[in-house]
Amino acid sequence: MATTEPSSYAADILSEPIVKTTETIHVELTPHDLDSLAATRFVRSPSAGATVLFIGTTRDSFNGLPVSSLAYTSYPPLAINTLSTIAQAILTKHQCTKIAIVHKLGECPIGEESIVIAVSAPHRQAAWRAGEEALEETKAKAEIWKLERFEGGDGVWRANRDGVMGVKIDEGGKKGE
């Protein structure tokens, strides 16, 4: 499912990062540029022999159509709870040492980091698997929405589960073709 936004749409601006941190988990939603080194530093530990870092950057096309800009919006209090729950489940399941999940909100220029995940574990297999699963779970569940604006056109709300362009509606909320 997707609906269009006029190109004038401005994402809600989160003025300050929203953070939830424990000894072993750091989850954050931020309007600022992502700091992958800080995430890596957070998960570093003498008991961990492996650290895996994933950096997701925004792509300049969708199904061959050029994307001119992107913005992320969220329901922050719910999304931060969801990220926290995902992080805790991953730590337990893969017996990891520490985990950090940080997502950008607001405008995100093409080619820049939109998500950073860092995981540390005693051994590399667990860290690889945990990193991949943390990303997939986040994409499936975190209450964050991406608006892609296409060159010369309106914006489209992406839905990860669709993987397709989706149906458009016009501004009046009437069914379009």
Place this chain on the structure above:
Amino acid sequence: MAPAKAPAGHFSILYFAAASTYTRRASEHLPAPVRARDLFALLEERYPGIGEKVLSSCAVTVNLEYVDAGGDDAEDAGRVIKEGDEVAIIPPVSSG
């Protein structure tokens, strides 16, 4: 982003992404109480076509907890949205 506190006898409802586009607003206050299973019908009255176009693929939270607004879940069938509650319409997500 959070709306002003709902006036007496009302609850807050937040619209995200496609739901926000369709209603052309981020939030509003609606009269409480409303049974959770009647919520989609209420929104369809206010925004004709929203049910099929948007809500059919959306989830609903009340005070940051997911509820079954479809009315099929026995546990949530009798749930009532009360004065002061914060309800949110959650379209399919797209982080990453």
